[in-house]
Amino acid sequence: MSGSAGAVEAKLSELGLTLPAVVPPLAAYQPAVRSGVYVYTAGQLPMVEGKLPVTGKVGGEVTPEEAKDLARICALNALAAVKSVAGDLDRIARVVKVVGFVASASDFTGQPAVINGASELLGEVLGEKGVHARSAVGVAVLPLDAPVEIEFQVELVED
Known part of the structure; x- marks a missing residue:
């Protein structure tokens, strides 16, 4: 597994972002699993340095704008999980599917x-x-009262 940063991580850096460490599993699962040319991530919470920066329901305790920022953090955590099994984010041929879960107040539809x-x-x-x-x-509701959870399916370039 390569420890060097490629073009994708350089782009993250250019955007002022850093790929975080892989968030350890909260239960009996792996953060990501590779099957052939596909990587499937587990649901990624918006953990920052081992903690949720915000908890609660979107449209309640959490504003939609805060939740959108949290979804970005989830995506960064999912990219870290992809890298953990792909070795290099430059191997991503395409993101096939994103599934996002939003812990929502009963009247929130955004x-x-x-x-x-x-x-x-x-x-x-x-x-x-x-x-x-x-x-x-x-x-x-989501685990740990997280407002957002994201999972990816990613296709890798053939070995």
Whole structure:
């Protein structure tokens, strides 16, 4: 596994972002699993240095703007998980699918705008390779009372 930073990580740096360490699993699962040319990430919470910066429901204790920023953090954590099994983010051929879960107040219906935080980050960092299919789902509660959770399916360039 390569420890060097490639073009994707250079782009992250240019945007003022740093790829975080892989968030350790909260239960019995792996942060990411590779199957052939695909990498599937586990749901990634917006953990920063081992903690959630904000908790609660979007449209309640958490504003949609805060949640969109948290979705960006989830996407960074998911990219770290991809790198942990792919070795290098430059091996990403394309992001195939993003699924975003938003812990929502009962009357909140802006889940797509929240998950745009992750989608827009992928576009900024990966360009056309970051264009993906997506689901944005409102849920009653997420682990640790996180406002947002993101998972990816990524296709890698053949070995």
